[in-house]
Amino acid sequence: MKRMSLKLKLTLIYTFFMMLVTCVALGILFSLSNKEVLSSKRMQLQKHVQESMEDIGSDAGKLKVDSDFYNLEDNIYLSLYGTNGDFLYGRVPYGFDKQPDFQDGRLRTITENSSEWFVFDLEYYAEDYGPVYIRGITSVTRAEEGFLITLRFAMIILPLLVILTAIIGYRFTRRTLKPVRLITETVRKIQADEDLSRRVDLGDGKDEIYHLANTFDQLLEQLEKAFGREKQFTSDVSHELRTPITVILTQCDALLTDPTLTSSQRAQLELIERKAQNMAQMISQLLLLSRADQGRQKLTLECLNISELMEMTAEEQQLLAHEKQITIHQEIEPDIWYNVDETFFIRMLTNLFSNAVSYGKQGGNIYARLSVQNNFITGSIEDDGIGISKDVLPHIWERFYRADTSRTDSGHSGLGLSMTKWIVEAHGGTITAESELGKGSTFTFLLPLK
Numbered sequence: 490m491k492r493m494s495l496k497l498k499l500t501l502i503y504t505f506f507m508m509l510v511t512c513v514a515l516g517i518l519f520s521l522s523n524k525e526v527l528s529s530k531r532m533q534l535q536k537h538v539q540e541s542m543e544d545i546g547s548d549a550g551k552l553k554v555d556s557d558f559y560n561l562e563d564n565i566y567l568s569l570y571g572t573n574g575d576f577l578y579g580r581v582p583y584g585f586d587k588q589p590d591f592q593d594g595r596l597r598t599i600t601e602n603s604s605e606w607f608v609f610d611l612e613y614y615a616e617d618y619g620p621v622y623i624r625g626i627t628s629v630t631r632a633e634e635g636f637l638i639t640l641r642f643a644m645i646i647l648p649l650l651v652i653l654t655a656i657i658g659y660r661f662t663r664r665t666l667k668p669v670r671l672i673t674e675t676v677r678k679i680q681a682d683e684d685l686s687r688r689v690d691l692g693d694g695k696d697e698i699y700h701l702a703n704t705f706d707q708l709l710e711q712l713e714k715a716f717g718r719e720k721q722f723t724s725d726v727s728h729e730l731r732t733p734i735t736v737i738l739t740q741c742d743a744l745l746t747d748p749t750l751t752s753s754q755r756a757q758l759e760l761i762e763r764k765a766q767n768m769a770q771m772i773s774q775l776l777l778l779s780r781a782d783q784g785r786q787k788l789t790l791e792c793l794n795i796s797e798l799m800e801m802t803a804e805e806q807q808l809l810a811h812e813k814q815i816t817i818h819q820e821i822e823p824d825i826w827y828n829v830d831e832t833f834f835i836r837m838l839t840n841l842f843s844n845a846v847s848y849g850k851q852g853g854n855i856y857a858r859l860s861v862q863n864n865f866i867t868g869s870i871e872d873d874g875i876g877i878s879k880d881v882l883p884h885i886w887e888r889f890y891r892a893d894t895s896r897t898d899s900g901h902s903g904l905g906l907s908m909t910k911w912i913v914e915a916h917g918g919t920i921t922a923e924s925e926l927g928k929g930s931t932f933t934f935l936l937p938l939k
């Protein structure tokens with residue numbers, strides 16, 4: 490299941506608690522007010538019955554009742570009975586057909602036809618006439634009705650309120666979390682483009698998230714400066730080392746022409762020269778990569794026959810391959826033209842070929858292929874050498890990464906593939922590696938046809 494976003498989680502929690510609090514508050518409110526309504530109805534009934542005594546009088550043995558007694562006030566029905574239970578005067582509500590016993594001064598709740606009634610009786614002694622019962626009746630159900638209408642209304646309003654709260658809550662949370670989204674987007678862009686110059690740039694807000702974004706921007710600033718210093722350092726060091734290495738190489742060359750050298754002196758000098766050449770190669774790779782990092786490494790593009798460039802590089806590498814009895818097979822489509830920087834393109838191919846030879850097996854084969862497929866120029870160098878294990882494969886493009894650290898003497902610095910990758914990408918292409926340990930590797934580059 491897809492993980493819920495923070496926005497949704499906050500909105501749901503917020504809405505749930507809002508609903509819970511509202512329901513509990515309404516529940517308490519309704520139950521209290523229901524009790525209050527009923528108790529005031531009871532008091533009203535008792536009061537009416539007691540006050541109605543004033544409406545009853547007698548004259549010459551006959552009962553005289555004021556017309557107020559008959560009037561319906563506050564939904565309270567008053568009626569008058571003789572002690573034997575005979576109805577004398579007044580009104581009884583429709584639907585109340587029972588004639589319960591008279592209980593002087595006691596308020597009862599009587600249920601009839603699923604309706605509830607409050608009944609209150611009071612014995613009254615009318616002069617000249619004798620005792621009578623005054624009965625007051627009022628409907629409990631009717632008293633509760635108004636209250637039930639409010640309850641029903643609340644049941645309709647509540648879900649609407651919940652939906653409204655959820656919508657407002659969601660929009661509010663989204664607005665509040667917008668800076669977090671911007672921070673994430675900035676980090677993603679930095680990762681994708683490796684561009685530390687990006688900033689979240691939220692401006693001057695007052696809340697914690699604005700502070701977080703500003704702190705994050707300050708951190709990026711420091712990181713950018715630190716990386717900048719590191720790049721500058723690498724670039725300066727490589728630059729400074731170029732001259733002494735060139736001097737060493739020139740001196741070696743000059744010394745090697747001396748015919749008086751003993752064979753052991755010559756061997757030692759040749760070793761120095763080889764090592765100096767390795768160093769010179771490493772320095773030139775470092776310089777290229779540091780310039781590339783600083784965005785200072787430019788390509789000089791020319792439309793060239795890259796089929797010929799690949800054939801030429803393959804021929805050059807054939808000499809080296811012979812030492813290991815490796816055969817280079819060329820399956821190169823002729824006359825493929827592309828806008829390339831000649832020097833860099835050859836460096837890229839040379840690196841792939843020299844790796845294939847270095848890590849190829851004695852007496853093995855290398856296949857160099859170049860063709861146009863769909864909208865791409867596809868080039869590949871395949872060998873049947875030692876191969877690369879699955880866990881190592883993602884790291885081979887990293888600087889100074891070497892799977893086999895024992896080959897330090899052969900000019901392997903671990904910079905070759907980083908440089909190769911940069912060159913292919915600077916030409917707008919991509920490069921990938923497929924490999925199986927013990928079986929061989931294939932490096933494939935794609936260049937888009939414009």
Ligand code: ADP
Nearest residue numbers: 844845848885891892893901902903904905906
């Ligand atoms: P290096 O100078 O060490 O060859 P690279 O950057 O060219 O550096 O290559 C990085 C690592 O990738 C090498 O050390 C090696 O382990 C591995 N590698 C590169 N090409 C091949 C290949 N054709 N076969 C097997 N391993 C290879």
